[in-house]
Amino acid sequence: MSGAEVRAVAPGRVVLIGDHTDYVGGLVLPMAIDLSTEVRGHRGGDHVELRSAQLDGTAHVDLPVADPSTVHPDWARYVAGVASVIGATTGLVGTVDSTVPPGGGLSSSAALELAVALALGAAVDPVPLARACRSAEETASGVPCGIMDQLCCAAGVEGHALLIDCATESYRTVTVPEDIEVWVLDSGQPRRLSESPYAARRREAEAAAGLLGHLPDVSPGAVESLEDERLRRRARHVRTECDRVREFADALDRGDLDRLGELVSASHRSLRDDAEVSTPVLDELVRTVESRPGVLGARLTGAGFGGSIVALTRAGTDLDGLGVSARRVRPSAGARLV
């Protein structure tokens, strides 16, 4: 293949606070991280062919794409989903190389989608790019995800987290102070969102919103008056989590480390008890990590049901020796052509 060479990079993300709120228009505060996926190759021809340095098989997708959900291997569905959503007609032959662990709750799929989209010629404007890749994710995996992962990975800014209002898809950067460290710890509990109750949680939150209105704005009294106990808990999670996100952004601005830790811990309890997306393995890991000196707070991050937890620590804290993979991550730039 002799077409123009392209190289696109997109980061993974970690959610500092604000989970299971994006799909009902809530607030979230994720940050793009220094683990990323690179797609590199030559444009031209009538198919996309990408070999992965980490994953089995080669993604071979003929253009225009017929049905992305039937493509093999599984990871190639994201490639096909993107090619289909952006209506790609010019092909690409090359490689995918990633440091974002798959299935670890760090948005490896969003990183792949964004890198493929840019390599296939999509415009770099974060909101439309994120919308296209969110739609590709749903097409490829069947998971009715929100906009958070793709928008964070598209719009990330080095040294900053993003405060995103998913109702308006507007966002602002929030500086992550140098005296805080962000760690990701892999629980070792694998999960596939398509086989998890993620879609059920979304339906329940939407049902609660159908009764009460825009959940981030409803009064605590209105939430508690919901008769259905399950819907009441789902609504309570969204409402209180959005309050915590707002407060967390303020505490980051003030550099109030203790308050940041309290909010993160409260978020985990809400995800465990009201959203019901935690697992005993994640709860135990959060408890263990929170008992270490220097840890401000810890919570599950992303969809839950397994995957990773995030811990905020004072600078210089060491989280090695816990028997799980622990990695310090840094706030990084979003998807780009390089």
Ligand code: GLA
């Ligand atoms: C997954 C989805 C996101 C979001 C989180 C939970 O990562 O892709 O849209 O719903 O779960 O906050």
